Amino acid sequence: MRKGDSGSAEKITPLTMDVYAENVLDHYRHPRNKSQEPKTKVQDSAIIHTEENLSCGDTVTVHLAIENDRITSISWDGTGCAISQAAMSMLSEESSGKSIREMEVLMPQNVYDLLGVPIGPRRTKCALLGLHTVKNAMRKHAGKEMQRWTETMGSS
Amino acid sequence: MDAVRRQFPYLRAKPQPVYLDSAAMAQVPDAVLDAVNAWEQSSRSNVHRGMHERAEASTIAYESARSTVQTFINATHADEIIFTKSCTEAINLVARSWGEQNLHTGDAVVLSILEHHSNIVPWQQLQERKGIDILWVDMDDEGGLRYDQLETHLQSGRVKLVAITALSNVLGTAPDLPKIISLAHKTGALVSVDAAQAIAHMPIDVQELDCDFLAFSGHKLYAPTGVGVLYGKRELLQSMPPFLGGGMMIRNVTTEGFSPADLPAKFEAGTPPIAQAVGLAAAIDWLKQYSWKDIQTHEQEILQLTIDRLKSIPALHILGAAGNFQFSIFNFQFLHGCLSFTLSSVHPHDLTEILGRKGIALRAGHHCCMPLHKRLGIPASNRLSVGIYTTKEEIDACVKAILEAQKKLHP
Structure with a gap:
């Protein structure tokens, strides 16, 4: 189970609440910052990283440009379920302009808060595929080893 | 209805x-729950391990379950029925016991593209350890098997076993088992059938099929979880080394070593799934109405x-x-x-x-x-x-x- 999220978030979003809330569906139908290629101006310095969820075949590729320790541009591409794609869309808005330090402290709960719907154990990996991809893109940029799913999920 | x-x-x-979602887990009828409950209430005790009354009642119930399974799939002998914890364990038993003993570098096992991971991975594990090859049989566009590929593989003379599903758990298509078994036997290859899905949807007669091994589990047959069955021809099972070691599977243990028990105990190390086997027999009896x-x-x-x-x-x-x-x-x-x-x-x-x-x-x-x-x-x-x-x-x-x-x- 997820760490440190058994408190207030569950009360605001009871499990009976529809996971396909309008705001999730809106991001799914109209994904933000989605494009097959990195944004033109950052093409030269873009960090490109792909992760997939083998159990359901969802994939996300992020293209990042980092200047002065800050994300100056982010775009992404992917296929998958509404939760994974909406979460990445929201995360791309959230990450834009953030510093490396700010990205390091980005946690699963931040993604759940963005989604605003209850994410049960069945859908955890869907919700966090984008975060996992972004985290590892940042690591790639820093020349560090890739982090495992357990680390992204906060249970390592 | x-x-x-x-x-x-x-x-x-x-x-x-x-x-x-019955292909993942069939639901269970009252008759099965009642039979399990009755065993728990009036017979719960370990099998083959005591002289007291309950031990005897439990042993009788467990061995009667074996006979029920034997009749259900028309095996020749009751000791050709091995209780396992699942279909997966039954297939692993064949791979680990028969496979370890009989497969050598250069030998091949044939699998079809329809197989469930439980009928793929045990053979891939052997592939790594024994240096054997896995030869795949593709499907046609309708989900039927490419029997021409099977024949080509068999003609190589290297195939020792064809491990095949009796029913795809995705497409719902059933390979032509009599044809596959006859083709395999002609070249001296054995056939192991994964009947996990088929067991609840079609009659299975292991003598008529003439398959060498056949595996299934209880939970897709309206029975409890935690019980599976391996059928094997008696002479094959007799010639195979034990799979898991422990209680029940031995004839004699000394500080120097052990000698294995006869069938079926040889392959039933540890306390078996007794309540689950009783439930499986009840499910078969229920289905047979x-x-x-x-x-x-x-x-x-x-x-x-x-x-x-x-x-x-x-x-x-x-x-x-x-x-x-x-x-x-x-x-x-x-x-x-x-x-x-x-x-x-x-x-x-x-x-x-x-x-x-x-x-x-x-x-x-x-x-x-x-x-x-x-x-x-x-x-x-x-x-x-x-x-x-x-x-x-x-x-x-x-x-x-x-x-x-x-x-x-x-x-």
Whole structure:
């Protein structure tokens, strides 16, 4: 189970609440910052990283440009379920302009808060595929080893 | 139909559940729960391990369950029936015991692209350890096997075993087992049958089939979880070394070593799944009150209706044979138990989650068949599976909900 999220978030979003809330569906139908290629101006310095969820075949590729320790541009591409794609869309808005330090402290709960719907154990990996991809893109940029799913999920 | 459904505690629930996931787990009738409960209440004790009355009652119940399974699949001898914890363990037993002893570098095992991971990975584990090759038999566009490839493989003279499913857990298509077994035996190869899905949907006679091994589990046959069966021809089982070591499987143990017990104990190390075996026998007895003809007629009617209804949904694609069949030429002998489909622009996890919230249970994913899904060129699919208790109303409710889900995700 997820760490440190058994408190207030569950009360605001009871499990009976529809996971396909309008705001999730809106991001799914109209994904933000989605494009097959990195944004033109950052093409030269873009960090490109792909992760997939083998159990359901969802994939996300992020293209990042980092200047002065800050994300100056982010775009992404992917296929998958509404939760994974909406979460990445929201995360791309959230990450834009953030510093490396700010990205390091980005946690699963931040993604759940963005989604605003209850994410049960069945859908955890869907919700966090984008975060996992972004985290590892940042690591790639820093020349560090890739982090495992357990680390992204906060249970390592 | 109501008379069948009323016997299942879960299916009596209100509102009426729409349970279309029996290929993963069949529901269990009262008769099975009662038999398990009766054993717990009046016979619970270990088997073959005491002189007291309960030990005897429990042993009698356990061995009687073995005889029930023997009769059900028409094995020649009761000691050809080995109780395991699952179909998976039964297949692993064949791989670890028979495979370790009989397969050597350069030998080959034939698998089909339809196989479940439980009939792939145990052989891949052997591949690494023993230096054997795995030769794959592809399928045609209707989900039937490429028997020409099987023949080519067999002609290589290297094939020692064909490990084949009796029924695809994704496409619902049944390979021609008599043909496969006859072809294999002609070249001296043995045949191990994975009957996990088939066992609940068609009569199986191991003597008529002449298969060398056959495995299935209880939970897809309206029985408890935690029990599986391995059938093996007696002379093969006798010649094989033990699989797991422990109590019950020995004849004699000294500080220097051990000698194994006779069949079937040799392969039943540790306390076996006694209550579960009793439940399995009760499930078989319960099922036998219906004829296979009636069961199959009912399930085929439901599958025909399902295909017909699903085909009316725009952008829905049924995988394999079921997708190609014309309603009028639906082949009675070809499709059993389940079918799978994809819906354009709707991920299976989204569809089944939306359906699940309406009390409609389907399975989504690769159904433990990643090579098959790769072959089909899709990451995942939705599977609709039926059982003896499935109703037309359930199919109608499911189809209605699919249309609503489609509209919700892409208005």
